Amino acid sequence: MKRILGKTCIVTGASLGIGRACALRLAEEGGRVALFDVLDDDGSALRDELRASGHDAEYWHVDVSSEASVRAAVDEVAAHFGSVDVLVNNAGIAGINKPTHEVSEAEWDRVQDVNVKGVFFCTKHVLAHMRRAGAGSIIHLSSIYGLVGAPDLPPYHASKGAVTLMAKTDALLYAADGIRVNSVHPGFIWTPLVAHLLVASGATDLDVARAELGKLHALGHVGEPDDVAWGVVYLASDEAKFVTGSELVIDGGYTAR
Numbered sequence: 304m305k306r307i308l309g310k311t312c313i314v315t316g317a318s319l320g321i322g323r324a325c326a327l328r329l330a331e332e333g334g335r336v337a338l339f340d341v342l343d344d345d346g347s348a349l350r351d352e353l354r355a356s357g358h359d360a361e362y363w364h365v366d367v368s369s370e371a372s373v374r375a376a377v378d379e380v381a382a383h384f385g386s387v388d389v390l391v392n393n394a395g396i397a398g399i400n401k402p403t404h405e406v407s408e409a410e411w412d413r414v415q416d417v418n419v420k421g422v423f424f425c426t427k428h429v430l431a432h433m434r435r436a437g438a439g440s441i442i443h444l445s446s447i448y449g450l451v452g453a454p455d456l457p458p459y460h461a462s463k464g465a466v467t468l469m470a471k472t473d474a475l476l477y478a479a480d481g482i483r484v485n486s487v488h489p490g491f492i493w494t495p496l497v498a499h500l501l502v503a504s505g506a507t508d509l510d511v512a513r514a515e516l517g518k519l520h521a522l523g524h525v526g527e528p529d530d531v532a533w534g535v536v537y538l539a540s541d542e543a544k545f546v547t548g549s550e551l552v553i554d555g556g557y558t559a560r
Contacts, residue, residue, distance in 0.1 A: 306542065309335075320528055324531065332540070336359070340365065367417060406457060445466045
């Protein structure tokens with residue numbers, strides 16, 4: 304079934320983890336995929352993998368914290384593929400793990416630059432293309448920590464809370480243009496970012512650490528990138544034509560408590 308047939312989909316932070324899974328599933332469902340990342344080797348390898356499987360894909364080196372970089376790449380995507388129909392704002396960093404009183408201005412700003420300004424810049428520059436077309440789907444990857452708090456990673460949690468409300472605001476601003484904007488809220492998903500956080504917190508056996516992390520979820524395990532990617536496919540597709548300003552929670556029951 305080609306649920307995204309003919310749609311041009313930009314995926315930021317596309318090279319690894321959730322972004323990679325989103326790119327693969329959107330392509331399998333018929334989408335033309337524009338891969339944005341700063342990890343050129345991984346991004347180019349994914350492009351080649353998609354092309355080898357018969358999919359239409361291209362890679363752009365994009366620093367989402369730079370408006371000039373984002374603007375140029377989005378315009379190139381539109382020229383290359385002929386449209387911009389879907390934006391998956393996935394690029395993000397965890398940042399420093401310190402209590403608030405120890406976080407420096409530079410440490411705070413770095414997370415906001417990528418996680419918040421990056422979402423802003425990408426959204427801002429796809430909107431002109433989507434408004435001309437009279438349709439579009441913008442999907443922000445927030446987090447369970449865009450809904451609930453935790454005693455760690457203050458800059459990250461602040462950034463994900465911002466992303467949640469940015470989706471709702473733009474859903475209202477651009478509904479009349481036929482543009483839908485939603486946020487996705489994963490629980491802990493087994494990605495390089497999560498593995499890195501566990502190692503940074505002192506874990507020496509990742510299998511044991513993963514099992515312990517899984518216990519935080521009602522289903523008893525952490526998720527896989529595809530668990531999130533299929534939710535993104537739904538929001539990108541016309542199946543979700545009446546869904547905007549919503550929070551799609553994919554968290555194994557973490558926030559149900």
